[in-house]
Amino acid sequence: MPDRNAHVVRPGDPDYRWALSGYSRRGWKAPREIVFACQPEHVSATVIRCREHGIPLVIRNSRFGQAEACFESGSIILDVSRINTITLARSGETVSVGAGATSLVAADVLSTRSVRVPMGMHPEVSLVGIALAGGVGMSCRSLGLVCDAVIEAEVVDTDGQLVRASFAENPDLFWALRGAGCAGFGIVTCLTLRTWPASPVVLFDVDWQHSDADQVWAAWQDWAPSTDRGLSSALSFDKNLVRLSGQFHGTEHRLLSLISPMLRTGAAVNVNTRRMSQRDAVRAFAEPEGPHPMLRWGAAVSGPATDFCAFPWRNSPYIMETTAHWASPTSEQSARAWTADARHLAAEWIDGLYAGWPDPDDPDWLKSAYGNNLSRLRRVHVRWDPYNVFRSRFGVGWD
Ligand SMILES: Cc1cc2nc3c(=O)[nH]c(=O)nc-3n(C[C@H](O)[C@H](O)[C@H](O)COP(=O)(O)OP(=O)(O)OC[C@H]3O[C@@H](n4cnc5c(N)ncnc54)[C@H](O)[C@@H]3O)c2cc1C
Known part of the structure; x- marks a missing residue:
């Protein structure tokens, strides 16, 4: 049994629905309990219990992923978000x-x-x-x-x-x-x-009307890879605007000089720069309902060797996010169709999918997420989870 200090929530408890809620609104199957671990010993006790009794175990943390898609009836959700020192x-x-x-x-x-x-x-x-x-x-x-x-x-x-x-x-x-x-x-x-x-950073946004989209898109692809590596930028599109947003480790003056090729493109309708501490910059990027960015990487991301760690896509030039938000359940189907279309349109340029945005609808998710590293991951998995205690919908032990 978990240590008595772990907080356990079961069906019928007043906070059961809250304990299950998460960023994703996907439906879930009712687990038998949610164990909120406060220290590693609670985690150990829960793992041992699940293994000994053959209880499906689902790991959960800050609830921004797709753990809900892994819930099974009768499973135990092990929430580690309170181990936060x-x-x-x-x-x-x-x-x-x-x-x-x-x-x-x-x-x-x-x-x-x-x-x-x-x-x-x-x-x-x-x-x-x-x-x-x-x-x-x-x-x-x-x-x-x-x-x-x-x-x-x-x-x-x-x-x-x-x-x-x-x-x-x-x-x-x-x-x-x-x-x-x-x-x-x-x-x-x-x-x-x-x-x-840490030193202060400058955040910036430049907006264009959607009619400038093609021009801005082409200019950004020329400019972003070769600009100063202290400058990261993302390009977002929605129905009305194209937005270039980013962060620069340096002065405002130098930033304006670096982004001048973009400012000369099309007719920018808004240019906004804000100098702030690194700490405030972390807050400033809180835009969960924001548009659909493509983030340019390269530079330090492509520095390490491809086998430095299991992340397989460090030589891809961009990461693209296609997100749809809906307010009423009646819009869900069309929103999903929109993201599927967007991905289909981009398919010929897609190297793989980011493991942080798991896709329950991808039948070949593991290959999409881990590419050529999948076979090595399977070997490591056999050594570290021979009983498949950590089996999950998005895990290497799934199939
Ligand atoms: C609004 C939003 C913004 C995001 N922004 C970014 C971003 O800027 N950059 C980026 O890289 N990603 C981003 N992501 C993706 C995010 O990093 C991943 O979804 C990540 O897995 C979420 O972590 P979590 O603790 O919330 O996971 P949860 O949803 O709590 O859990 C999901 C799964 O992660 C695994 N997991 C979580 N914690 C542990 C642990 N301690 N040990 C073992 N397995 C664990 C488990 O398999 C678990 O089932 C974003 C996602 C959303 C929804």
């Missing part, structure tokens, strides 16, 4: 981040020592959840992916043991966790990341 080394050179700590809280702690780590663009997503998928954000052209900054992981394995993984210790597990950490190798309770000195 952040410890900054006295030197400031490394930070250990508990599984559930959000980017927002991590940014607050890091700012006390004027250091930073690469982060995603949504401040409420757990930094560990992002890192396990790879971790794409506005610092990635200068610092790399979030997973590239990880130097050690603490993981509860299939036996319920807390093990460490790093370049020196359990390197096969460490390789898999960085980019395929959501695919069922163990439950990560803490990641340690190296840090970089």
